[in-house]
Amino acid sequence: MEQPRPKAPASQPRQVPDGPRAAQGPAAGPPTIVAVLTAHNEEFRLPAVIASVKAQHRPVSRIIVIADRCTDRTADIARRHGCHVIETVGNKNLKAGALNQVLPELLDTLGEADLLLLMDADSTICPEFTTVALHYLHTRPGTGAIGGVFYGQKGAGLLGALQRNEYARYAREVARRKARATVLTGTASIFRACVLREVAAARGTRLPGPPGCVYDPGALTEDNEITLAIKRLGWGTLSPCSCTVVTEIMPTWKDFVRQRLRWQRGALENLRTYGMTGITLPYVAKQCAMYFGILAVSLMLFTSALFAYLGLYTAPRGWLWIPLAIFIAERIWTVRRQGIAAMLLAAPLVFEFAYDGVQQWVYLRAATDIMRRKNHQWHHLTGEEK
Numbered sequence: 001m002e003q004p005r006p007k008a009p010a011s012q013p014r015q016v017p018d019g020p021r022a023a024q025g026p027a028a029g030p031p032t033i034v035a036v037l038t039a040h041n042e043e044f045r046l047p048a049v050i051a052s053v054k055a056q057h058r059p060v061s062r063i064i065v066i067a068d069r070c071t072d073r074t075a076d077i078a079r080r081h082g083c084h085v086i087e088t089v090g091n092k093n094l095k096a097g098a099l100n101q102v103l104p105e106l107l108d109t110l111g112e113a114d115l116l117l118l119m120d121a122d123s124t125i126c127p128e129f130t131t132v133a134l135h136y137l138h139t140r141p142g143t144g145a146i147g148g149v150f151y152g153q154k155g156a157g158l159l160g161a162l163q164r165n166e167y168a169r170y171a172r173e174v175a176r177r178k179a180r181a182t183v184l185t186g187t188a189s190i191f192r193a194c195v196l197r198e199v200a201a202a203r204g205t206r207l208p209g210p211p212g213c214v215y216d217p218g219a220l221t222e223d224n225e226i227t228l229a230i231k232r233l234g235w236g237t238l239s240p241c242s243c244t245v246v247t248e249i250m251p252t253w254k255d256f257v258r259q260r261l262r263w264q265r266g267a268l269e270n271l272r273t274y275g276m277t278g279i280t281l282p283y284v285a286k287q288c289a290m291y292f293g294i295l296a297v298s299l300m301l302f303t304s305a306l307f308a309y310l311g312l313y314t315a316p317r318g319w320l321w322i323p324l325a326i327f328i329a330e331r332i333w334t335v336r337r338q339g340i341a342a343m344l345l346a347a348p349l350v351f352e353f354a355y356d357g358v359q360q361w362v363y364l365r366a367a368t369d370i371m372r373r374k375n376h377q378w379h380h381l382t383g384e385e386k
Contacts, residue, residue, distance in 0.1 A: 031113040033060040033130055033190070034106065037083075038098050039121030043072045045248075050081045052124035053117070058131040060117060064106070068098035074121075093217035095186070103214045104200060110193040123150070123187040123247040132242040133190040136179075144195040144235025147184035147227075148245035149174055156251045161345050162355045163249045163256070165335045168342070172334055174239050181239035182283070184230070186223035187247040192235075199229050207232060208273050219273075221266025228270055231279045257362055264366035272370075291367070294360045 035053050039046060046065070053063055065078035067087045078085045091097040099118070110116070115137070117130065125148060133146040149171045152164040174181070184191075196214050203209040207229050209216030219225035227237055250256035271287065274280050307313040316324060328349060335342040345351055 031115050031134070032110065033058070033115045033117055033134075034110065035060045035063045035117040035119065036099070036102065036106070037063065037065045037078075037119050037121045038068060038095050039065055039070065039074050039078070040068045040095075040098075041070050041072045041074060042121040043074045043077050045122045046074060046077050047081060049119065049121050049124055050078070050083060052126075053119070055127050056125075056130045057127050058134055060130065064102070065121065066098045066102050068095070096213075096215035096217045096219065096222045099215050099222075100213045100217065103196065104212060107193055107197050107200070107214075112194045114193045116191045116193055116196065117188065118186075118191065119188045120186055120247070123148075123245050125188045126242070126244040129188065129243050129245075130190065132240050136238055136240055137190070137192065140236065140238070142236050143238050144230045144233075145181075145184050145189055145191040145227075145237050146243060147181045147237060147239040148188040148243045149239050149241055150185055150187050150245040150247045152249040153246055156249050158345075158351065159253060159256060160249050160251070161342065162352065164338060165342050165346060165352065166355075168338050169334050171241060171244075175241045179238045179240045181227065181237040182286075183224050184227045184237055185239070185245065188243075188245045189223075191230075195230060195233070195235055198233050199226070202229075202233060219266060220269055221263055224263075224267050225270045225273075228274050228279060228283075232274070232277075253358070257358065260359055260362045261366055261369075264363050265369060268366060268370055290363065294363060297357075297360065 037046075037049060037053070042049075050063060050065075053060060063083040065075070065083045065085050067075040067078065067085055068091055069088060075085045075087060086102050088098050088101050091101060093100070103116075106116075115134075119125070129148065136146055137143055150167060151171065152160065152167050154160070156163070199207065200212055200214045203213050203216070204211035207216075208225075209218060214226075215222045216225050216229075230237060250259050267283070268287065271280055271283055276284065304313060328347065331346040331349065331352065332343045335346050
């Protein structure tokens with residue numbers, strides 16, 4: 001069964017325009033940037049994350065660490081590194097709940113031009129992150145938030161290399177879309193404070209979720225949902241390629257399946273919640289294309305196996321090798337910036353084909369779980385697993 005949406009203290013929502021945002025930005029002046037890091041037992045990764053925030057060419061004014069249900073030294077380490085620590089109380093709604101305990105009060109202290117850098121405490125950002133984000137927010141006043149483009153950490157053997165190749169191709173895809181963001185990654189994104197206030201005010205009326213909450217605690221993937229919410233209110237979203245983030249990768253296949261199942265299940269649930277609109281139509285089309293692609297691959301494998309069983313299968317001949325050669329070249333070319341090892345991994349196809357096969361199984365599982373109304377639990381890596 002689906003979990004009921006938690007209730008939050010009511011607030012009076014403002015009426016927010018539903019159409020495209022007029023090209024008029026918030027109040028002029030140098031904005032304050034406040035970094036908010038959400039952490040759950042991140043004592044091992046936290047020092048590097050804080051260091052990456054402090055190394056910004058355009059410094060943040062302060063760093064707040066939300067210690068959510070931590071049983072390790074996360075809070076002490078954050079204080080030792082000069083951060084203001086807020087420990088959650090009675091939070092049962094995971095990351096969204098932790099942010100909702102802090103953001104409403106914090107937003108009341110920020111001006112219209114001020115910004116919030118919301119990060120996971122397991123991801124590091126490049127030194128130019130805030131500088132690039134500020135440039136885009138200044139030159140494109142209709143943009144409500146800037147998301148990072150994430151890459152995978154080193155390690156985790158073959159599975160880690162496959163994830164890094166996938167993330168590299170995703171970054172290339174974002175660049176080809178001229179930085180238009182389909183999802184504001186939860187690893188690191190910068191939001192206008194005024195936009196998050198609009199989101200909180202619109203909850204319960206124009207947007208799903210309890211009134212007054214910035215994040216919908218009923219959403220399984222809060223980063224995907226907040227992106228839809230911001231677009232629903234008429235703001236644009238961008239992910240410039242220069243805003244790079246290095247984030248954790250799943251160390252085992254079990255962790256990988258759990259992560260991707262949550263991502264896909266959450267994406268489908270968010271689309272169901274928001275319904276068919278001009279905002280969600282591209283997302284729905286992409287999901288339909290993906291599931292049709294899974295069907296096509298399944299039919300190809302079935303017919304290939306059937307032909308092989310009947311002794312009718314033959315290897316491609318002559319010009320039939322050309323499409324295969326082009327496909328292999330494309331797989332190699334799209335990960336060239338990851339180095340020789342990444343290119344060699346892509347060349348045989350078999351490893352990445354198997355990796356894609358696991359993901360396709362996950363996508364099917366997510367769809368069937370929704371139809372069966374099966375509950376899904378958040379999975380978080382411990383420090384030892386990382």
